[in-house]
Amino acid sequence: MSTSQKSRAGSVVILAAGHGKRMKSAKPKVLHPVCGRPLIAWVLDQALALEPERIVVVIGHGGAEVEKAVRELGHGDRVRFVRQEPQLGTGHALQVCLPELGANPGVTVVLYGDMPCLRPETLLALVATQAESAANGMAILTAMPAEPRGFGRILRNEKDAVIGIVEDRDASAEQKLIDEVNLGVYAFDGQGLVAALPKLSNKNAQGEYYLTDVLAAFVAERRAVEAVLLEDEDEGLGVNTLAHLAEARWALQLRILETHLENGVYIEDPASTYIDHGVEIGAGTRILPCTVIRAGAKVGRDCEVGPFAQLRVGAVLEDGAEIGNFVEVKNTRVGSHAKAKHLAYLGDGDIGARSNIGAGTIFANYDGVKKHKTKLGERVFVGSGSVIVAPNTIGDGATTGAGAIVTRDSNVGAGEVWVGVPAKKLAGKSASSARSATGAGESSPGARKSLPGDGKSQPGAVPSQPGAGPSQPGAVPSQPGAVPSQPGAGPSLPGAGPFQPGAGPSQPGAGPSQPGAGPSLPGAGPSDPGAGPSLPRSAPFQPGSEPSQPGAGPSDPGAAPSQPRAGPSLPRSAPSQPGSAPSQPGAGPSLPGAAPSLPGAGQSETERRS
Ligand code: UD1
Ligand code: CA
DSSP states (O other), X not given: OOHHHHTOOSEEEEEEOOOOGGGOOSSOGGGSEETTEEHHHHXXXXXXXXXXXXXXXXXXXXXXXXXXXXXXXXXXXXXXXXXXXXXXXHHHHHHTTHHXXXXXXXXXXXXXXXXXXXXXXXXXXXXXXXXXXXXTSEEEEEEOOSOOTTSOEEEEOTTOOEEEEEOGGGOOTTGGGOOOEXXXXXXXXXXXXXXXXXXXXXXXXXXXXXXTHHHHHXXXXXXXXXXXXXXXXXXXXXXXXXXXXXXXXXXXHHHHHHHHHHTTOEESOGGGOEEOTTOEEOTTOEEOSSOEEOTTOEEOTTOEEOSSEEEOTTOEEOTTOEEEEEEEEESOEEXXXXXXXXXEEEESEEEOTTOEEOTTOEEEOBOSSOXXXXXXXXXXXXXXXXXEESSEEEOTTOEEOTTOEEOTTOOBOTTOEEETTTTEEOTTOOHHHHHHHHHHTXXXXXXXXXXXXXXXXOGGGOOOSTTTGGGOTTTSTTOTTSOOOOTTTSXXXXXXXXXXXTOOOOSTTSGGGOTTTTTTSTTOGXXXXXXXXXXXXXXXXXXXXXXXOTTOOTTOTTOOOOOOOOTTTSOTTGGGSTTOOOOSTTOOTTSTTOTTHHHHHHHHHHHHHO
């Protein structure tokens, strides 16, 4: 038998019927998102890694929602749903699957919908162990958490063979001292499982049908039982509370970040960087602190993102693009080497290569009913504080003056220069003069009304009506020279470019010579000290902070044992830790919990315990 055949399961059953009461949320537990996708999506990935013939998801509480979400994830064809109503325990959950499983379901792996951190490698090792050492029996995943309270305990005989599992609430004081626990994940011989399930009894402390009793039945029938001890405790995280959810998120986030780091993406501060599952980022890209990149965004090579940037669904940064602080990009292509470095909202847009989006630019995409597109050509220069009301197009090489309000459907032609409120085409401007004006960053006579508050940070941008400049003493009284009155007369543009690097002040006293303009913008937060380092990474993960589920009655199947959380062992600094494992499958022996090291680890633990 080849390795791949050995590692395949016949059936995978995902238990997801429980209530999840301790989440204190109306949303079904397995639909809570972690790194951009629901818990159940992570577990479906685990199942798919085993290449089973069938995947059965047991649903109950919020079942219709769960089913819908799984279909939306694109697994509708692959998954069969079985309703468990009422929920009478984990054994009962498997019993209701019997019609789907049939007489010979093949090796049957049981997973929990609330355990997103298990690595596929670990499950492959579990299945391989079952095939190699317990082909007529089962393999069970165990762990030695710092706090075993709440878990079922693994019972072993004097020869250290596993002979049973006793639930926390059925355990004697002596049994409660056992530190090896059941994680609830198993690989069963299918025929043995199908034969044992109907015989389960519910005579126990919780009046439930325990799946764990199948193990004792296997032992009685002299079927082999092998334990596989989990090496990396984080993998065993079961989400029962929002604190657990935060902890699972961090464990998975770290894996995502590690993968990007391995791929040549520079991440200055992993602790303050949020990158969802499935985001592609090209090598050579730099992600600066406090950046959020959501699922459905895509970043090319040699880009720069952040600090304090947010890329949302549909944001596509082509190679060399730069998105700086307090810029939000949603459903917008940012062309190669285009830049938006400060304070902008770019929604539903398309920005051509080498365009420059000035500070404070808004793509006003929403009219209250519908979202509309803003399309910019290549080498467009959008002056600071421009609002471009969609739908709109701005042609190649066009320019908007600082503070311009480009009303919808203005459809600025290639090379044109538009300024003012509402923005109007500036006569006499050609593409080439626009480019030179922009490039020079000269301030200009403004053919436009002043905007309230504009004058403070955009001195060059508060010009007057043609000819009216000097007679508007209130506009920018403190900026003599900034409000020339000759529209179109000067070689320059209104307020163009206080924030443009290299913008040379050709007019003394005009915009570019206002060094305070950029940094004084409200909310220029890079100086906010609270943002990054103080993120409360460890708060929810204090060991001992877990309630031991008092009051979680037998009627609450979702009320899981309070899993001890290994607070201090959270790999906060993992990316830089020597020996910290790459999360790439196939990266070899240094993977925590990777297949080869699991069975061996289990053995040595066993020896240690005996
Ligand atoms: C179970 C195990 C226990 C193990 C623990 C690990 C049994 C009897 N006990 O505990 O040995 O240490 O998992 O977390 O199996 N579920 C259903 N239908 C039900 C009951 C549960 O679908 O009727 C689902 C839940 O949604 C959850 C999973 O099964 O995803 C486990 O249920 P939970 O109540 O958390 O586990 P326990 O029975 O406490
Ligand atoms: Ca649980």
